[in-house]
Amino acid sequence: MRKIVCRQVAIGMTLGVLVFLSGCAEDSNTVDSSRSSAESGLSESSWLAGVEPEVVSEWPENDFTGNILKPEVGEISIVYDGSEEGRFAIDWAGIDQESSNAYVDSLKEHGYTEIEYEGNDVSAGTMLQKDNIYLNIAYSGENIVILITDADRIEE
Numbered sequence: 772m773r774k775i776v777c778r779q780v781a782i783g784m785t786l787g788v789l790v791f792l793s794g795c796a797e798d799s800n801t802v803d804s805s806r807s808s809a810e811s812g813l814s815e816s817s818w819l820a821g822v823e824p825e826v827v828s829e830w831p832e833n834d835f836t837g838n839i840l841k842p843e844v845g846e847i848s849i850v851y852d853g854s855e856e857g858r859f860a861i862d863w864a865g866i867d868q869e870s871s872n873a874y875v876d877s878l879k880e881h882g883y884t885e886i887e888y889e890g891n892d893v894s895a896g897t898m899l900q901k902d903n904i905y906l907n908i909a910y911s912g913e914n915i916v917i918l919i920t921d922a923d924r925i926e927e
Contacts, residue, residue, distance in 0.1 A: 822853045835859035835919040838904045840877055842915070844870040857924030861917045871895070871910040878906065 827850050830841050835854065845865035852859055866874070875897050879885065883899035883906060890896065894911035907918040 822851045824849050824851055831859075831861075833859065835921065836861070838901070838919060838921075839906065839917065840874070840881060842866060842870070842874045844874075845913075845915075848914075854924075857921045859919045861919075863915045863917065865913055866910075866915055867913060868895070868910060871908075871915050874915070875899070875908060878908075 827847055830836065830847055831850055833854070836859070842863055844867070845863050847861060848864040849862040850860065851862075872895075875885075878899055881901075883901045885897060886900050886905075887898040888895070890910075894909070896910070897906075897908045899906040899908070903922040905920040905922060907916075907920070909916045909918075
């Protein structure tokens with residue numbers, strides 16, 4: 772079971788980076804939801820393929836965001852509600868690398884354990900776990916994407 776969840780989380784992290792990269796090309800005020808999954812680089816079997824991006828200005832209150840802290844720097848820009856598939860993604864804009872690192876550290880202080888980290892001078896990806904909640908945090912430029920996965924809600 773743990774291997775399956777870890778593999779799904781790794782796939783989710785990759786998808787989170789794809790979400791982030793696809794968001795980089797968009798105007799911050801609009802999202803073209805008419806693009807097909809193929810055009811956005813997502814496979815039809817991806818949990819995200821059927822999820823419409825939603826431009827938001829306020830932190831969403833739900834079972835997923837209730838498991839994490841709200842970043843103190845920057846602002847929310849887009850969410851992807853894949854709650855039926857056990858996932859919820861947040862695109863957070865206006866955060867520098869130092870603040871992104873501080874955010875990850877604050878999550879660790881609140882009980883999350885680092886599973887994986889990969890980074891360089893311009894981008895970083897961190898995978899954290901607390902109980903059955905997995906976080907994939909991808910940083911690049913002045914954005915982070917936070918993918919929250921509830922392993923108890925993922926269908927095998």
